[in-house]
Structures are given as C-alpha cells and as structure tokens.
Amino acid sequence: MDKCRLWQALQTLAQNNQTLTKLFADDDERGQKFSASACDIYMDFSKQAIDDKIFAKLIELANVYELSAKIHALLMGEKVNDTEHRPALHTALRSPKDTPLMVDGMDVNVQVHDSLARADDMVRRIRTGVWRGFAGHAITDVVNIGVGGSDLGPLMATTALSEWADTSIRVHFVSNMDGTQLDGLLKILSPQTTLFIISSKSFGTIDTLSNAKTALGWLLSACDNQDAILRRHFIGISTRPDKMSQWGIHKNNQLLLWDWVGGRFSMWSAIGLAIAIKIGMANFYELLTGANDMDKHFATADFTQNLPVLLGLIGVWNSTFLGINAHTVLPYDGRLSHFPSYLTQLEMESNGKSVNRAGEQVDYATCPILWGDIGSNAQHAFYQLLHQGTQRVSCDFITPIRRYDDRQTAYAHLSYQHELSLSNCLAQSQVLAFGNHALPASYQHDDEFAKFKQYRGNQPSTTLLLDSLTPKTLGSLIALYEHKVYVMSVLWQINPFDQWGVEIGKVMANRVYDALIGDDVSGFDSSTCTLLTKIKAKTAK
Structure with a gap:
C-alpha cells in the first residue's frame, strides 16, 4: 500500500x-x-x-516512510538536518569511548571524549577545592548562565538527580533576560567564591550575554583585577572559541561544542558541566550510559x-x-x-x-x-x-x-x-x-447535582x-x-533540527531595541509604534 x-x-x-x-x-x-x-x-x-x-x-x-533507514541515517551521522546541511549527532555525545564514528573524515568519538576529559578535569578541580576565586577561597557556588537548551536540560537533570549530589557546592541557573533571577542571586552570593558558566552555542545570544555582563560587573565591583576575575570566575561553553576569547574567557576555561549539536539536544555535552559538578562525573557518565542504552534499543x-x-x-x-x-x-x-x-x-x-x-x-x-x-x-x-x-x-x-x-x-x-x-x-x-x-457503584450519583x-x-x-x-x-x-x-x-516529513521560528524573533528584537534607545520609532506597525512611544515617554530622563 x-x-x-x-x-x-x-x-x-x-x-x-x-x-x-x-x-x-x-x-x-x-x-x-x-x-x-x-x-x-x-x-x-x-x-x-x-x-x-x-x-x-x-x-x-x-x-x-522507511523509518529504519532514517534511524540509521540519524545515528550514522548523515546530514539529516538538511536545511542547515549538517548531521544531528547528539547520540554521539553519549557513545562509549573507542567507538569510532567517522563524519567528514573526522572521528567524532575522539572529539567528544577529548571534551569530556577536559570537563572531567574542571569538575575535579572545582569539587575538590583546587579551583580558587580571586581571594584564594574555594568555590562554593556555581551559576550556569544560559537559555533554552543551555538552561532547561541542565536545570531539569540537576533537579531530578539532586539525591545524587555529593558536594556542598551549590548550583544555580539563570536564564531570564530581564535579570530577575540574577538579581536575586547576587544579593546572597559571595563574589569571592562564585563561579559562572556561560553556556551559549553561538556565544551571541543576547539573553545570556546580558546576564554574563551583569555578573562580570558584579565581580569587578569586588575586585578591580579584570584578568584575575575572568581567569578564576568564568568558564565558557560554545562552538565559537573566537567569541569566547573576545569576551575575555581564558583559553584554558573554554569547552567546545560542535555545530552538529542542537541546543535542545546538548545536555549530554559540555553543556552538562553544571550537572557533573553537582552529581560528580561518575554519575554523569551513568546518565550518558542510560541514554546510550536507549539509543541501542532504538536502533535494533x-x-x-x-x-x-x-x-x-x-x-x-x-x-x-x-x-x-x-x-x-x-x-x-x-x-x-x-x-x-x-x-x-x-x-x-x-x-x-x-x-x-x-x-x-x-x-x-x-x-x-x-x-x-x-x-x-x-x-x-x-x-x-x-x-x-x-x-x-x-x-x-x-x-x-x-x-x-x-x-x-x-x-x-x-x-x-x-x-x-x-x-x-x-x-x-x-x-x-x-x-x-x-x-464504583457507590459513587454513581442520582441526585439534583448528578449532571454536574x-x-x-x-x-x-x-x-x-x-x-x-x-x-x-x-x-x-x-x-x-x-x-x-x-x-x-x-x-x-519535517526537519526537527532547525529552528527558524526562533531566529526571526531575535532579528526583530534587535530592530525594536534600536528604536527603543534611539529617536526614531517609525517603520513598525501602528501598535508597536504606539507602544514604543508610550514606553519612551514614561522612561524619559
């Protein structure tokens, strides 16, 4: 048929x-x-x-619909994300070590486990007190700054596995663009013992970078040695080492992602650093093992x-x-x-x-x-x-x-x-x-309220x-x-790995922001123009 x-x-x-x-x-x-x-x-x-x-x-x-062949294409690194011309290899993030997967001449498995090894080293140093803040004190609080997949996955898993936490280090999550979450945290945290993880695949997401900038300013108010603050209080996770370096993240504090990792599928990667800090690397590997077991079941x-x-x-x-x-x-x-x-x-x-x-x-x-x-x-x-x-x-x-x-x-x-x-x-x-x-029959109603x-x-x-x-x-x-x-x-018959509907909102937000801080509110629909005018009138200095 x-x-x-x-x-x-x-x-x-x-x-x-x-x-x-x-x-x-x-x-x-x-x-x-x-x-x-x-x-x-x-x-x-x-x-x-x-x-x-x-x-x-x-x-x-x-x-x-040839689902078996499509499953094989996904797991073997074929370009199933056809609108962006790349594979979707989140399953490779939880593949056991020494399980080669060649994509475009590169063994993806080697890259993944190199990144996990770097994350493992960071986790060990943070959890054992080797990683110190600018005043020489061990880290007591870690704040993951991200949004979307860089926040929801780690937040969900850290909460779900809280019983496996074996450290006194507290892990917090900040995603809101308006600063509400960060404002609440900065009132109770100590600059001397707080470490920030900036998680952003593109390292260009305004939500994340605005929070990161506020965090940097908070730390600099306690210590004016910017080099020490950036080296000891910030870790970056992104596909863009150039942008992380430009922002000020020290090279040794950078963990890399790949374009073939979709944000909402990325918690298995270095994006899961906050999870590993909370529950330990051994339990993080158990999380990966469980996912890999389901991958095998799905495939066979x-x-x-x-x-x-x-x-x-x-x-x-x-x-x-x-x-x-x-x-x-x-x-x-x-x-x-x-x-x-x-x-x-x-x-x-x-x-x-x-x-x-x-x-x-x-x-x-x-x-x-x-x-x-x-x-x-x-x-x-x-x-x-x-x-x-x-x-x-x-x-x-x-x-x-x-x-x-x-x-x-x-x-x-x-x-x-x-x-x-x-x-x-x-x-x-x-x-x-x-x-x-x-x-049960005893609960069957036959009174004036039965119909309700x-x-x-x-x-x-x-x-x-x-x-x-x-x-x-x-x-x-x-x-x-x-x-x-x-x-x-x-x-x-749709592509589940692109997200153009998300991107258009970011483009429009930049246009509106320029109008909000500038003098010209024209060029929008009458509703937006009226709202901008109302806001600017109320906030005029």
Missing part, C-alpha cells in the same frame, strides 16, 4: 474510532498486549485509542516493541489522525518537576513546523501544544479541564515504581507517601480513560513506569523522548 492509500486508511479508521471503554470491554488481554519495556522502563499504551488493526497500520506507516528493537517508535507513532495518531492537538506530561515524582518544561522545548521547537522537507506547506496537524506539571499539583490545577472540559487531551503519566527503599525507619512515612503518589497516578489514568464507568458530576472519559494516555529514578534511567527516559520526536518528524 502506498503512502497516500495508507494515510487514507488511517483517516478512515480514525473516523470510526471506538471509545476506550468499548476497546477494553472487547479485549480482556488489552493491558498486556499493548505494552513494551526496555532500559528499566515499562510502557503501557493500552489506554491509547488504538486496536489491533490501527496498531498494524501504524507499524506499516513507519515502514512505508522491532518496531512492535520499540519504545521511541511506539511513542512516536501514538503521537502522530493522536495529533494528525484523531485531531487531538493538546498533550500534557504528568510526572508523579517531584524530582521531575522541570521535565515537562524540558519536553515543551524539545517537542515544540523541534516539530512545531508547517513546512515539510521539500519546502511545501503541510495540510495536516503536526506537533500538538505540550505542557505539564507534577501530577499531584496538576490534579488541583488543570485536571478539571482534562476530566470535564470540552476538548480531548492526550497524556503521559510518568512515575518510578520504587522510592525510599533505603530510608531508615524514622522516614517510613515517606514510603507511604510514595504509595499515595503511585495510587493517584494509576487512578487518574483510569478516570480519564473510562469516565464514570471507572467509578459526569466524567466523559475517552482521554487517551500512556503510562511510563521507571524501575527507579537514577542517573541511568533518567538518561534513558530523556533519550526516549528525543527519539520519539525524531520518529514523529519522519512521518510528518
């Missing part, structure tokens, strides 16, 4: 799609059938609106049991064929509080496109709007809409099976709290799927159970979603 006919067949199946209540009633084995596991992650997708026929057609769709597992492929196929089915244009990620573990935000960038910046690889406007839905929160918090925030709102929303529930196993008896109540969290996670997916049918207590159900969800949350399983989980994004992009 060719692509067009297969696409039409799936559209027909979507129009005749049965409710989740009916699908479960018709198949007692459904919970076992629609599941898969790998890398200490168990995935239950039985509460997705698919049956045997739909599942077979989705697998066929993956084959028709049959599509019917391949977690990233299955998650990607389900995403396309929901968004493109069922018209479900909203997706929420709900981790039932406070350590994963920043994971939904991380995925928001990963998925929406990658697949938020309306033009295919051939440059043609697509006539189907691509990436849904994605958001999320810790599940227990979300239950008291936006679950009302999920249960009784007017639109369908697909959901991912994520939770570890085991936690607090090694805590002393005095902390036994923590295990009880984890059991409550697990129970809420499983309960919510049931009610979302089956509505009132999931409730109806839960329609039929909200599809996937549940991901981690054996436990460790550096290794977190690495696997992140890589799972990275590859899900790629699978969806293949079926949508």
